[in-house]
Amino acid sequence: MPDQKLTAAITAVGGYVPEYRLTNQELESIVETSDEWIVTRTGIKERRILKDPEKATSDLAIEAISEVLRKKQLDPKDIECIICCTMTPDMQLTVTAAYIAWKIGAENAWGYDFTAACCGFLYGLTTAASYVESGRYKKVIVVGVDNMSAFVDYQDRNTCVLFGDGGAAVLVEPNTEGLGVIDSKFGTNGYGRQLMHQKAGGSLKPASHATIDAREHYAYMDGKAVFKYAVTCMSESITAVMKKNNLSAADIAWIVPHQANLRIIEAVAKETGMPMDKIMLNIEKYGNTIAGTIPLCLWEWEPRLNKGDNIILVSFGGGFTWGATLLKWAY
Missing domain, CATH: 3.40.47.10 (Thiolase/Chalcone synthase)
Structure with missing residues (x-):
């Protein structure tokens, strides 16, 4: 019997959002808007905001990935690749994924940042699936994460009501049951x-x-x-x-x-x-x-x-x- 085709599947999910809740009521005191206006036009009632000035996108990603590691009881050294899908990297001229790998102890992983706006996670997941389906890698982390509050104009009621901070990560591994991507x-x-x-x-x-x-x-x-x-x-x-x-x-x-x-x-x-x-x-x-x-x-x-x-x-x-x-x- 021929070998079952190798597919790439999500085998664990971890997520993280900051504790601070920016409610519509609080926005009413910041910009000319109302809870009714926001909910009617967007469906949003609150959003999470990363308030700590010493933290950035990588901190959100690390929390999400850490949950994946705990769920799978996975040694960070077993991770082979980290794809950080984000529009808000910690810094220019440096790779956030590399910093994430260093901070979590994934010393055998390489990684890069994937920029595709709101489609970043989809494109990153498909890329990770290709790596796994080819047999090149067996454990790839894809994290979709953004710290948009750092780029929001809280004087513009049309955009400041929309965005929040947070992200989630998935572990992508081989599958022989035809499941996955x-x-x-x-x-x-x-x-x-x-x-x-x-x-x-x-x-x-x-x-x-x-x-x-x-x-x-x-x-x-x-x-x-x-x-x-x-x-x-x-x-x-x-x-x-x-x-x-x-x-x-x-x-x-x-x-x-x-x-x-x-x-x-x-x-x-x-x-x-x-x-x-x-x-x-x-x-x-x-x-x-x-x-x-x-x-x-x-x-x-x-x-x-x-x-x-x-x-x-x-x-x-x-x-x-x-x-x-x-x-x-x-x-």
């Missing part, structure tokens, strides 16, 4: 750069007194335009991956959407014929944690997942980037 459908469109960006701080417009005075180091988004693109691209990605794998809505146990805006998620569910009781949601508690939203959902829903469940992860982010990944849950 099955398929993906991804896309990009560079036109999106003008609709969602941080204007200054990159090589195009380095930091200067002028850029700071102009408040160009904060997140900017054309919300209405992004909304339309997000609904279309996420819906088409879900439909494409289902069609390719001969799946109907009845075959899907869960859809795990990027948690950017509840109205986007509801529109995607309607477009794809998915009932809302199959949609994972935690946006009301955490807001948009960029690369952290999808793995944070898996972390919270882990007790409700069953071996063999068909799960579709779907996201849309700056760049533009978008896509969907089909998983068969492995435990």
